[in-house]
Amino acid sequence: MSTARAAAILLGKELRLEFRTRELLNATVVFAIVVVVLFSFAFNPTPDESRHYGPGLLWIAFLFSGSLMLHPSFARERSNDTLDALRMAPVSGFAILLGKMLANFIFLSLAEVVLVPVFAVLYDVSLAGIVGRLVLVLVLGSIGIIVTGTVFSAISAHARMRELLLPLLMLPILAPLLIAAVEATSALFSRRPYLDQTWAAFLAGFDIVFLTASWLLCDFLMEE
């Protein structure tokens, strides 16, 4: 079976599992909204202030919800002993990882689709005219969060205190992504919005580096 087909089947399985209850997605969205609301108490959300701090807080919310959301990705397989079944399936390790990454990407994107309009309303940021470019930045940033996060979720699933360990592993690694994503989003939220190509390219580079690394190292992640 080709990697793409195997990954697609696994993606279908992940989606079915999640949409049966939507537990993870609901919790993630609510958590992200809580972060955004709490931040409004930390500073006074006038339009100028929002332009200044908004992108940072938006990405912090994505990063934190990502680090919470990614934890069950492998921990669930482990506690149900289904990881061994996956390993025994005649598919490559990368297909398993890719299926998980795609599913997580969809979950995070859905959370973002809910959160960005809420953010725009609460912080008085106009999205008119920048939606396409904003989606590009969000996609590039989310890929980076998901790729490293899914790999680290596979790592932390085998450790003690794994709920705490995953953010600990993931957040420092994502620091460069946070900087680039915040700068790119700031450029879009400024009075004369533009797509900062340096930062967009940096985000793409980040994604490529870690996607390649996870492709090269996935067999070590999956072994018994």
Place this chain on the structure above:
Amino acid sequence: MKSRIIGSAFAAALIIFAGYAALYIAPVDMRQGQIYRIFFFHLAAWVSTFTALTIVFVSNISYLATRRQRWDSLGVAAAEVGVACCTIGLITGPLWAKPVWGIWWTWDARLTTTFLMWLLYVSYLMLRGLMEDPRRRATLSAVFGIFAFLDVPLVYMSNRLFPTQHPQPVFFGGPNSGVDPTMAKVIVLCMIAVLVIMIPVLIDRYKVEGMRAEVEELRQEVELRTSQPAGTHLDAPARTVNVKEVL
């Protein structure tokens, strides 16, 4: 034993001489005065950090390629030494920045990168502390170590686009970046001194890892022997020693 004493004496002499050279032989800096002398150990600590973390990266890759336990031991030993050196750099840095720049810390590329590097390798060590199975611990922490090392240049690049306060490298920086020749000699001496004291610690730390594995093996053997003959004691709680407590 004898060689060890001679080695220690040599290292001690080197450290004392390097310290003396840094404090008295090197001339006073034109603009900064005496305080610049922190530089000698600041830079030396940084060079050791970088060396140690490169060793971590090489051992991580070598472990995944060969599956030899000793690469895993070297990796964790070097990571600990690297974190220790990085801590020295992170403490001496602000102590130097405050009198010279007027602030303790600034979010410039090199400072941020070093700080994040420290965080990354602290989490590498934490990850190792939270996994029991030695083989899995070695494999998964090696994967994390490779990710962490790949991240360091990205952190640096992402910060470089901000204006920086940290001085550009004065060594090997071109004809006009020169330092006093005596200063150059002293800094090389200090780097060697720090490396000379860090290498024995690295070796000791490496030994600790090997001995841990030995303890683990012996303990299993003991447990096997005590549970074998009678067979009736199987459900009695075996005397286990808390690994954390002993180590």
Place this chain on the structure above:
Amino acid sequence: MKDFQFLFSAWIAVWAVFFVYEVTVARRLSKLRGEIDRLKQQLREG
């Protein structure tokens, strides 16, 4: 000397970090040695 306290505290910090680390490694080594001896003893007796 101007700013002497900074130079002095940096100097102290360097050696403090180094010695604390060195001592912890040495302690771990000696504890492990003791543990290995104890277990070997136990094996010989058992």
